[in-house]
Amino acid sequence: MSPEVAALGAGIALTVAAQLLLRSGASRGASFLSSFLNPRTAVGYGLFLLTTVLNVFAMRVLDLKTVTAWAALTYVLTPMAAAALLGEEVSRRTVAGSTLVAAGIVVFSLGS
Amino acid sequence: MSDATTQRGGGLAVAAAVAAAVGARAGASIFAKTAALSAVGGGMLTALISPWYLAALACLFGQSVFWVLALRRLPLNVAYPFLALSIPINLTVAHVVFNEAIDGWHLLGGACIVAGVALCRPPRATTAPEQTREPST
Secondary structure, eight states: OOHHHHHHHHHHHHHHHHHHHHHHHHTTOSSHHHHHTOHHHHHHHHHHHHHHHHHHHHHTTSOHHHHHHHHTTHHHHHHHHHHHHHOOOOOHHHHHHHHHHHHHHHHHHTOO | OOHHHHHHHHHHHHHHHHHHHHHHHHHHHHHHHHHHHHTTTSOHHHHHTSHHHHHHHHHHHHHHHHHHHHHTTSOHHHHGGGGGGHHHHHHHHHHHTTOOOOOHHHHHHHHHHHHHHHHTOOOTTOOSOOOOOOOOO
């Protein structure tokens, strides 16, 4: 595995963790400012900053469309993690939609 | 102002916040790619001090503001799939701006993603902030 591919994988994992922290922080504040300044929100965005560095590193070799397609795995992993770790109820529509998004990613990746 | 009008206004505000977050996310990827291209032949530092990387960070900041606004109203599993709309946006920009080749698979995949996101649209009643339990990690 090349360092660029490893950076892409790490970016995907950190993105999911960051989204969980953002939702957790956003749902706590009584006002927008208190949500935005919540420590969980801050840590979530810190992880995003790290992800941008990893993505720039990965895109020195990989195409934008390739990075975008693989990073789209987060659209499947994040709802699953939100249900497992935040206790969110996931509707059938969301399951169907996420499955379709995942299928779209697979189809997208078939392109040259 | 009636409850229905207030609810509709709240729904529009959430939709606008999600749309702005999607646009900023797409912009961040596009500027990051531009920064990476500007550093070809140079080191990572060349990319990270590039104005394009700073533009990508500015987009991410914009996304952060709008995304927190959206997540105050929507559960993560409902809101997050909408960010996938940045893929067909990036696909278009990758082709038009960066001359990256796209084919039928990319177009079909993009269409599936858009259809999937459409399925994930939030129920009309989901406008109030929700409580979540502590992450177990």
